[in-house]
Structure formats: structure tokens, C-alpha cells
Amino acid sequence: MPELPEVEVVRSGLAATAVGRRITGVVTRAPALRWPIPDGLPERLTGWVLRAVERRGKYLLFAVEPGWLIVHLGMSGTIAWTPPDRPLRNHDHFELQFAGGLLRLNDPRRFGAVLWHDASEGAPEHHPLLASLGVEPFSAAFDGDLLYRATRGRRLAIKQLLLSGTVVVGVGNIYASESLFRAGIRPTTAAGRISRARCLTLAQAIRQTLAAAIQAGGSTLRDFVASDGASGYFQNECFVYDRAGEPCRVCATPVRVMRQQQRSTFWCPRCQT
DNA sequence: AGCTGGTCCTGATGGC
């Protein structure tokens, strides 16, 4: 489910509602998501005030004095405030308790992650999973120039390069199709054959697409909700994603769908060349 | 049965 916009919507919701509150308890109800949930989280987290909720790519970072709780929502994860009297649902794997509030992580497919990065290991950027991520799309480091340099010599299709997260993070399957549509670039184009000018356009399209999605509260295709339970509505604003056979919003040509690396790619054969 | 928002790992390939 969650690509960068959805994770950012969750992050900003938690930054506004959870930061500054003291953690009163931690409950782990599953031995593992994608990886084992580390032992000792209750001891590491309980009693500390949550200092910040940050984001790196699609990872959420909950900062407390001894370190960072790292959470990834995978394909199907949600983390939201839950009434204290609400019975456990299936796949409620983890929870953070605060005075007067309860955050529950629910993840049916268990592709997500709950991990710990100790302050003694330095900044969380040094965590093995975060160390080799591409740049943040809203950082000054990300522009058409970077995209141009990073794509030279690459024969991989641009859609797949965007999904890989090695150049820029946060662009998943929905926003890769949407960004390429906005940039007018065919998803199968070899990354290394995209001109400098089109790299500039694409970098801009990526930023615009992600920003618009954040503005819309993310995309709720099935089950995404923000930390307050709200659905996103960017799916209604998509130009191509999940619109196979429907008329392109720009030229009315039927939107096409194809498979790239086992993932659906949606595109307009007329607008994208 | 086949599809779904992610991404790590493995093994194959290709260039120098």
C-alpha cells in the first residue's frame, strides 16, 4: 500500500499527535513481520518521551532518547490511533501505548518491519536498510541533473529504475506510472537513453506527483488509512493508474496496461513517447 | 487462479 505520500501522511499525523507524549507501554503480538521483531523493545521505549517522528524513504523513524524505532508498512501495513476499548483485530501485530492513547500497527501480509536502531550506533541513516537508499525526492539533492547522471549507461526501463529506489526513494508502483505520465515518458524507455531535458521534466513530475498525493492524503486503493483513520483520495486524481481501457484524461486515448517485472504499469500510448 | 501499495536476496549476465 504505502508509497512515500502515504507514509508521509502517517508521519505528519503522528508528528502532530504523538510527539511530546510519553510512551507508557509496548506490546509485540507477532514474533516477526518481514524480519523478527527485536526483543527488548518495551525496555528500550517505555518511559521515554517521543521526540520526533521522521521519515526516510518509506521508513518511519520514531525517535526516543535511547534510539529509534524503525517501522516499515510494507504493502499492507497501517498504523493508527485506536480506542482503548477496541478489541484486537486480526493482524494487530504491535502497539505503542501512551498516556491516553494507543497506536496499533496492523499488517495482514507482514511485509512490513519493526526494528530498532540504537543511539550508540549513530544516526539511523547508518542502519543497514537505510544506508544505501537513494535521495529524498524533496531534498535539494534531487533534481534533473542527478537523474541524468544516475541514469547514464543504465539499460533498465525507467519505470523499473524508479521503483528500485536506488536513485530517488519513495516512488512505488502507483506514483511511478503517474510520474511518467506527467513527464510524457514511456515506462519502457531505457533509463540511459532519456535526454537531459526529459530528466529535468521527470524530476519535476516526480516531485509534483508526490506533493499532490500528500496533499490529497495519499491513495486509498484498498485499506490505506492515515494515523487518524482517514482515507486518502489521490486515487481519484490519477491520470493512468488502475485506469486501463478508460480514456486518457488528456487525449481520450484508452489507457493501456502492461507488465514490467511482474508489476502492472499503466500508460497512455499517445501522451507518452 | 491471479491479482494487490515493497524490497531483500540470489544467481545469471555482461563489461572491463
Place this chain on the structure above:
DNA sequence: TGCCATCAGGACCAGC
């Protein structure tokens, strides 16, 4: 030949 970077496919999992 060997080393490296790159790339494709499989794996994980539940729900519809």
C-alpha cells in the same frame, strides 16, 4: 580469468 555492477526472478504473506 576474475572482479565488479547490473539485472531478472523468486521469495515473503493474506485477502479479495
